[in-house]
Amino acid sequence: MTKICMTEDIPEREARSFEVEDNTTIFITQRDGVFYAYQNLCPHLQTELEFLENQFLDQDQEYIECSTHGALFNVETGECIAGPCMGDSLNKVNIKVHSDGGIYLD
Numbered sequence: 001m002t003k004i005c006m007t008e009d010i011p012e013r014e015a016r017s018f019e020v021e022d023n024t025t026i027f028i029t030q031r032d033g034v035f036y037a038y039q040n041l042c043p044h045l046q047t048e049l050e051f052l053e054n055q056f057l058d059q060d061q062e063y064i065e066c067s068t069h070g071a072l073f074n075v076e077t078g079e080c081i082a083g084p085c086m087g088d089s090l091n092k093v094n095i096k097v098h099s100d101g102g103i104y105l106d
């Protein structure tokens with residue numbers, strides 16, 4: 001199993017991107033103590049979501065936001081709830097938090 005990072009690397013309501021296998025970029029965010037990971041790919045134009053490094057959330061840190069056209073995505077489900085790709089979803093990446101405090105690709 002591939003270790004991505006430690007839980008303390010991802011503070012609540014923040015996000016970090018990581019390069020994993022096959023040059024895929026993912027990002028992980030924490031909400032209410034649970035960690036969620038998605039591929040860094042907007043379903044609208046298949047571009048990366050962030051403009052500034054690790055800036056994946058909107059100003060209120062409530063939703064995941066695409067910096068290109070402002071689509072908003074639910075943190076827990078990855079579903080687009082506003083913007084040009086409404087109803088589409090980010091690709092979820094399965095991760096597991098282990099007792100050593102590490103976050104691993106599942």
Ligand code: FES
Binds near residue numbers: 046
């Ligand atoms: S590329 Fe993400 S909303 Fe258009």
